[in-house]
Amino acid sequence: MFVGHALLAFSLAVLIADWRGWPARRALALGFVAGGFAAIPDVDMIYTAVALDLSRLSVETLTRPSVFWDASRGVHRSITHSLPIALAAGPAFGAWAAGTSTSRRWLAVRGIAGAFLSALVWVAWTYSGPAGAVVVGTFVAAGLIVARLARTRTDLSGSTIALVATAGLLSHPWGDLVTGDPPRLLYPFDVQVFEAIVLLHADPTIHLLGAFALELGVVWLAAVAVARVADQSLTALLDSRAVAGVVYGVAAVVLAPPTLDVSYHFVLTILGVGAATGALAAFPNTRSALTRRLRYPPITRWSPLRYVRLSWVSPPRVYVPSIDIDRFLQRYPSPFEAAFVALGCVTVALGSYALVYVFFVA
Template structure:
């Protein structure tokens, strides 16, 4: 769900800005800021670098996610995933980045925000010890950097950065409810709002497919948001080559049924189907063109590059490296925009997921 956290906030912020009539560039800037803040709660994974037992790593345990997740279980989805922390840190990030001058007014505002954020680190030290202080300290530094970049590079006001930062942080924990240990939504209060993982289905594989579908839906929403602000119709961008994903249903019979504990083989293969489809959409006719060039012993005229001349060696002169020259105008005219490739890849993964699910339910479950 790492990508989904950021893309959900990105999509919602971008669509909101578009609904409010903001220009495309400004709407996308707002979405990028929201998505960036929605991603930083997962900086608590830095604690894994300290807590990971390197002695347990071997050829067998590298395929077991529990070895990695157990090392972070003490702090992951606790401090930085708290709604209370988000409500406190978001406005402080915006206030710290609000002023660009050195006037006493802005220095006072930044000083108050700094003291407030430092108090969060101190509170984490009291409640969770050194590990909590390290995690929340990293969280604060990341938030301050993002807030400053948002203020100086996008032109968003300090109050807007504060609102977007708070909204991004608040949007983060909800996707974690179906993918593992539920986050501590009210940290530091000793109240667990959700006691256990929200099960989408009793069958662990169907539950994983449901969680994957939720993630995929968020990615679709982000892609549609970009298409909307770019004045492109999502329906026009659908590529019939995405139908190739239907063959992935065979994987339900061939592969070991994936679960939340072991899902790498499923995730990598289904994403591979999408990536291959996206490449075919981005470079139409590339496979047939490559075959023709190989048969003729020739390479494309777009680059004017002959691999045999990539290195020119001489007994008299030192080796010389010749970089290919690219005719960018011809390249852009010949190949479509990234929209087609992205939507083709998403379509292929979506069809592959449904195909896998149908075959699994009918013949495996």
């Protein structure tokens, strides 16, 4: 879900900017800023570097993610995932990036924002001790970096950055409701909105497939948003090669059923199938060229020495073969096509796996 948090905020910001009639470059800039702020709450994982007991790690325990997650359980999805913290930190980040002037008024605004963010660190120290202060301090530092980059690398105003920062931070916690311990939405108040994980299905494998489908839907939303502002036809981007993912249904019989506790083998293999299909779509001549070389191997082998000229008089020279960019772009499809083929393949693979699991395994 780490990627999904950023892509959800990115896609919503891009679509809203496009709806408001913003140009493509500015809409994408707004999306990147929103995605950057939406990813910041997960910096609380830095606490794992301190709390992780390295003596517990072994080849066997590396296959159990609980060893890693247990080390961060004390602070993860608590302070930085709080809605009150987001409502307080978002405007402060925007105020910090409101301008670059050295006037007294600007310095006063920056001083107030800095004092407000420092107060958040103090609150975390009060309620969660040194661990909370370290986590929120890292959270504040990351937010200031994103805010500064948004101000210096884009033409967004300070008020827009404040609004986008707040929206991005507020959008983060909801994706965590189906993937583990629920976030403390009202920290520092002792009120737990969700007492346990939101189950999509009683079967742990079907629940994982549902959570993966939600994540995949967010990726699709981001792809559609980019295609929309780039003026790309969605129907033209869909490709029949994506049906190759149907063969992944065999994995439901071969692989051990994945769950939230152990899902690496499922995630890596299904993404690998999609990536391979997308790569073949991006370089359609690769397979035919490889087959031709296997059937008719060249008589002379390629040697890098052909691009190196040695001389006893002059120093060695290296000749780099030139690349015709225009010819390259004409020969190979656009990245949009390859990305949509990969997404389509993963989607088909997920559906195929789910059908085989429900009818033959569960």
